[in-house]
Amino acid sequence: MTTSSADWQARQYTLFEEERTRPVRDLLDATQPATARTAVDLGCGLGNSTETLLAYAPDARVLGVDNSADMIAAARKRLPRIEFELADISAWKAEGPYDLILANASLQWVPDHETLFPRLVAGLAEGGRLAVQMPDNLDEPAHRLMREAAADGPWCDKL
Numbered sequence: 001m002t003t004s005s006a007d008w009q010a011r012q013y014t015l016f017e018e019e020r021t022r023p024v025r026d027l028l029d030a031t032q033p034a035t036a037r038t039a040v041d042l043g044c045g046l047g048n049s050t051e052t053l054l055a056y057a058p059d060a061r062v063l064g065v066d067n068s069a070d071m072i073a074a075a076r077k078r079l080p081r082i083e084f085e086l087a088d089i090s091a092w093k094a095e096g097p098y099d100l101i102l103a104n105a106s107l108q109w110v111p112d113h114e115t116l117f118p119r120l121v122a123g124l125a126e127g128g129r130l131a132v133q134m135p136d137n138l139d140e141p142a143h144r145l146m147r148e149a150a151a152d153g154p155w156c157d158k159l
């Protein structure tokens with residue numbers, strides 16, 4: 001499954017920011033990137049994961065990448081000193097090498113992991129880290145019930 005850049009809206013995302021940012025803290029706790037000098041946040045959203053990354057690696061030069069113009073605008077407003085790029089991860093070319101490539105809750109939307117992951121690893125500096133978290137919750141009750149409700153009613157041919 002992929003998303004279109006128009007699917008992501010900063011205002012809606014902000015409503016659950018604290019809950020959404022918790023996994024990136026868990027990921028960075030496991031990665032310990034304090035000494036990273038160069039880092040990129042792929043699918044940076046409105047800059048919440050980028051801001052968290054900066055708290056863990058305050059000396060790093062950080063780039064945020066996202067394909068939603070709305071999210072990138074919010075990220076630039078939130079972190080005016082950080083560089084953000086409007087780009088699709090599928091086509092994005094690492095100008096690294098990076099000490100850390102972070103992708104929290106984004107790569108599940110990007111197809112063709114067989115070529116994507118080796119390409120990202122090739123963008124790492126020696127000893128660099130690729131830190132990825134992808135939710136796998138499509139069979140959780142909330143998702144199952146949404147599918148069932150969508151399929152079971154007079155609206156089913158419209159959804």
Ligand SMILES: C[S@@+](CC[C@H](N)C(=O)[O-])C[C@H]1O[C@@H](n2cnc3c(N)ncnc32)[C@H](O)[C@@H]1O
Pocket residue numbers: 003005008020021024042043044045046048049065066067068071087088089090103104105106109110
């Ligand atoms: C669930 S949000 C994660 C945001 C942030 N990383 C966080 O930890 O909260 C997923 C983000 O990935 C972006 N995204 C989805 N597909 C993308 C793609 N192909 N290229 C770039 N960004 C993408 C969306 O625009 C959205 O901002």
